[in-house]
Structures are given as structure tokens and as C-alpha cells.
Amino acid sequence: MADSAQAQKLVYLVTGGCGFLGEHVVRMLLQQEPQLRELRIFDLHLGPWLEELKTGPVQVTAIQGDVTQAHEVAAAVAGAHVVIHTAGLVDVFGKTSPETIHEVNVQGTRNVIEACVQTGTRFLVYTSSMEVVGPNIKGQPFYRGNENTPYEAVHRHPYPCSKALAEQLVLEANGRKVLGGLPLVTCALRPTGIYGEGHQIMRDFYHQGLRLGGRLFRAIPASVEHGRVYVGNVAWMHVLVARELEHRAALMGGQVYFCYDNSPYKSYEDFNMEFLGPCGLRLVGTRPLLPYWLLVFLAALNVLLQWLLRPLLLYAPLLNPYTLAMANTTFTVSTDKARRHFGYEPPFSWEESRTRTIRWVQAMEGSAQ
């Protein structure tokens, strides 16, 4: 896409462009993609912040739409050079039915692929997830693994099942002929747990800590390591892949890449404390305060309560058997595939990612007072 004749000629579509990751991708594209002429942002819920983007040199088109509606997707995709498909239902708390998760994540992705084929869009970047690999239902550790590390990827939960199916659709679509006869080039990015400005679960932990008098209680051993990645680096990898897909189609087409950076490997709770600590919260206990069997019991109790209360209200706490298993299983990625294939280097260092996230939590604190 680096052809100078194409300067400011490209039309990009970002699905889910008003979500946590999507907003960072949108802002990154406007800052870092000089060839952009029009940026279409497709989302079920459009954010008010989009208005401020409309005054810049790039035409910003906000499209309120639903990825499960094939005709809405096709209308949005028509004429786009590149689609970055981040829209998805991220629900591991039982807020939505498994059928809805499947409909949005799998059928929605199928609609995006078909729209590319029917309208002649050649480049599709899909936001997959580390969850496509694991942790699996056996809770086996994945330690410093890369894209080729053997691992028994077996899932039962609707979210990872849906991401795995959607990723497979995207990869299988690589090479399909689009309108005009040229081949579709697709690629899937698998972020580990994303953090940064706008992260809802971090917000939930912060507010929980405030309610508990500035304390959070350790539930997971510090020895369980998670790989996490800063949202700005994930956004940059999407922008770079979108830019490089045309010139490196033979190498990158149909490939998966973990999304990684230099954030330290830590337990989920210890990692969150890197940001919540400087904002006045304290993690109580050097070891889990409750025995694991009791956590398992409480997680199962939460499932029962969710089911019993469903006719009255939505009860969706952070702790359930799936999130407990996730939090309690080591899953760390160590790879350089994205660097080798398309020159990815994380633009935000760990120090900068940390500082930006702390500032965001502090601003939240200010607004809460």
C-alpha cells in the first residue's frame, strides 16, 4: 500500500470501532496512516467522541450497524480497500446467551467475509484472541509459547469457541476470489489480555477496591503468570498489518500472529496492581486468602445464583468457574513472528504503557469524586 500514487486514496473500515480496542485502532489510523482518505467506523453503538474526529483532513464516516445483519455489513464494506474486524461480543461472565455470542462473533465474521467477497474488498484483518489457543478446559499451562507451540486447544465456553470458529473462517477465506477476480488476503491477530485506557475490567476492579475501603484481596497465587499487552501496541499491530498485507500477501496471508509487547509476566492480580497500586489500592495477602476449593465453591455458587436470579436481574460477577480457571492458569506468550514477518516493534514501552494506564485510572478517580 506504500504506492505514492495511492497517497490519501485508501478507504478503511473498522468494525467495532467504538469499543475499547476499536477506538484505539481508529485514533491510531488517523495519526499513523498517511494514505487514508476515508475512515468508516461501524458499530452497534456509536460514541459521541466520533464527532471531534470529523473536523480533520480524513473523512470520518460513522455507521451505526449490526454485524449480524449481512446487508448492513455489505453496505458498509462496499468500496473499502481494507477491513479491520474488531467487533465482537467479549463476554466470559454469562451476560449474554451462548447463541448471541455465536451469532455476533461467528455469523458476524462470516458476514464480513462474504461482504468482502461480494463487493471486491481484498484485505481483511481479524482481531482474534489468545483464547483461541487457551487456557484449555484442563487448565494446562502455556509457558512462553509462540504460534507453533503445541497445545491442546479444547474449549467449552461460548466465547473461546466462537473466537476459534471465527478465526478458522477468516483463515480459510484467504485466497478466495473477490469481485473482480483478485484473491482475498486475510490474517488474524491474537492479543493476550489487553489493558490500557478504557479497559472495563480494570475499571470494575478499581471500583471494587474503592468499595472495599481501598483494598483488594489476593485470590490467585502470585506464581501464576499471564501475558498482557498494552492496547496502543495492539492497535499499532493492526495498523501495520493492514498496511503491509498487500505487499507481503504471500507471507502474511492466512497467518495468525500473537499480539505481544514487553509488558512483564505477572499474575492477573499483581499485574493490575501495577496501575491500581499508584492509585491508592492495596492487594492484601502474599498468598491467596481463601483456599482454592472454597473459590471453586463460590464460583459454582455464583453460577447457581446467576441462574436463579435471571428472571429478576442480571447477576454477572467477575468470579465464575471459567474466569477462575483462566486467572489460575499460566498463559504467557513469547514470540517474534510479527517482527520477522512485517517489522512489528511495540511503539509504547512498558514504562509508557504503565504511565498512560495509571493516568487514565487517576482521571477516573478524579471524575468519581
Ligand SMILES: NC(=O)C1=CN([C@@H]2O[C@H](COP(=O)(O)OP(=O)(O)OC[C@H]3O[C@@H](n4cnc5c(N)ncnc54)[C@H](O)[C@@H]3O)[C@@H](O)[C@H]2O)C=CC1
Ligand atoms: N479485551 C481483551 O482483553 C481482548 C479482546 N479481544 C478481541 O478484541 C476485539 C475487541 O474487544 P474489546 O475492545 O475488548 O471489546 P469491546 O466490547 O470494548 O468492543 C467491541 C465492540 O464491538 C461492538 N459490537 C458488539 N456487537 C456488535 C454487533 N452485533 N455489531 C456491530 N458492532 C458490535 C461493540 O459495540 C463494541 O464497541 C474483540 O473481537 C475481542 O474478541 C482479543 C483478545 C483480548
Ligand SMILES: C[C@@H](CO)CCC[C@@H](C)[C@H]1CC[C@H]2[C@@H]3[C@H](O)CC4=CC(=O)CC[C@]4(C)[C@H]3CC[C@]12C
Ligand atoms: C478470580 C478473580 C479474583 O480476583 C480474578 C478474575 C480475573 C478474570 C476476570 C480475568 C482473568 C483472565 C482474564 C481473561 C484473559 O485476560 C484473556 C481474555 C482474552 C479475551 O479475548 C477476552 C478477555 C479475556 C477472556 C480476559 C477476561 C477476564 C479474565 C477472565
